[in-house]
Amino acid sequence: MELGLVGLGKMGGNMRERIRRAGHTVIGYDRNPDLGDVHSLQELVDSLKGPRVVWIMVPAGAATQSTVDELGELLSPGDVVVDGGNSRWTDDEKHAKELAAKGIGFVDCGVSGGVWGLENGYALMYGGDAANVARVQPIFDALKPEGEFGSVHAGKVGAGHFAKMVHNGIEYAMMQAFAEGWELLEKVDSVTDVREIFRSWQEGTVIRSWLLDLAVNALDQDEHLDKLRGYAADSGEGRWTVEAAIDNAVPLPAITASLFARFASRQDDSPQMKMIAALRNQFGGHAVESK
Numbered sequence: 001m002e003l004g005l006v007g008l009g010k011m012g013g014n015m016r017e018r019i020r021r022a023g024h025t026v027i028g029y030d031r032n033p034d035l036g037d038v039h040s041l042q043e044l045v046d047s048l049k050g051p052r053v054v055w056i057m058v059p060a061g062a063a064t065q066s067t068v069d070e071l072g073e074l075l076s077p078g079d080v081v082v083d084g085g086n087s088r089w090t091d092d093e094k095h096a097k098e099l100a101a102k103g104i105g106f107v108d109c110g111v112s113g114g115v116w117g118l119e120n121g122y123a124l125m126y127g128g129d130a131a132n133v134a135r136v137q138p139i140f141d142a143l144k145p146e147g148e149f150g151s152v153h154a155g156k157v158g159a160g161h162f163a164k165m166v167h168n169g170i171e172y173a174m175m176q177a178f179a180e181g182w183e184l185l186e187k188v189d190s191v192t193d194v195r196e197i198f199r200s201w202q203e204g205t206v207i208r209s210w211l212l213d214l215a216v217n218a219l220d221q222d223e224h225l226d227k228l229r230g231y232a233a234d235s236g237e238g239r240w241t242v243e244a245a246i247d248n249a250v251p252l253p254a255i256t257a258s259l260f261a262r263f264a265s266r267q268d269d270s271p272q273m274k275m276i277a278a279l280r281n282q283f284g285g286h287a288v289e290s291k
Helices: 010-021 041-047 062-074 089-100 114-120 130-143 159-187 194-200 210-221 237-247 253-264 271-284
Strands: 002-006 025-029 053-056 080-083 105-112 123-127 151-155
Touching: 002 010, 002 041, 010 025, 010 114, 010 130, 025 041, 041 062, 053 062, 053 130, 062 080, 062 089, 080 089, 080 130, 089 105, 089 159, 105 130, 105 159, 123 130, 123 159, 130 151, 151 159, 159 194, 159 210, 159 237, 159 253, 194 210, 237 253
Parallel strands: 002 025, 002 053, 053 080, 080 105, 123 151
Antiparallel strands: 105 123
């Protein structure tokens, strides 16, 4: 089938290649003219035979909204828009309503796989009406990993990105656990080879995982991570997961703590820890360190 793909960055570019390898036609557009097959959304829409399917892979928020707005003016009734970025599920509901008023279908799709997706396939979580999902199904089948699993129609519009959001929240907590264990192992004098301990866990243990494999890769490249600064950004999905938990009265202590740990990483000299140190000194006479 034919697909229009908007956004050809690290994810979008590799997705274009994987879809083409499956025998489909992909016409790509990107603001960087060196990456695109066409040079405007108008040209992209004109290059596709109707009814069209256009997949968006641009940053969440304003960039996605402006792309949806422009496509809403260019596409025709019966066409379908897929948002495969990391949009918030509430935005999906808004976009679906806006496009439905013009007779255009909408599917949201959470995509996981990162830079490894080209070869390994992408885990896909999508939401929308069954008829719209069926229109996109050949592309989902091309992108997903080989085998029975890795792709799911999660529910109504918004369900795909909600599922991906929870996936990323779990990812935050798992990464935090590996990071805390690594730091403790590095700290203890009796432990002499932390990297090989991590490597030994890759077989036969209950914590073996792709994240563990990636941790070993990182330690092979920089055994004590001396080249890195202890700073970690958050994409926003961890925050949205915690907010959704509050809205639904679901306790998420591990995911919430892992999000707050990201915030702590941005402080070279934590104001909170200054107060903790001051209080420990006041009530217990514990030593404090001056700057």
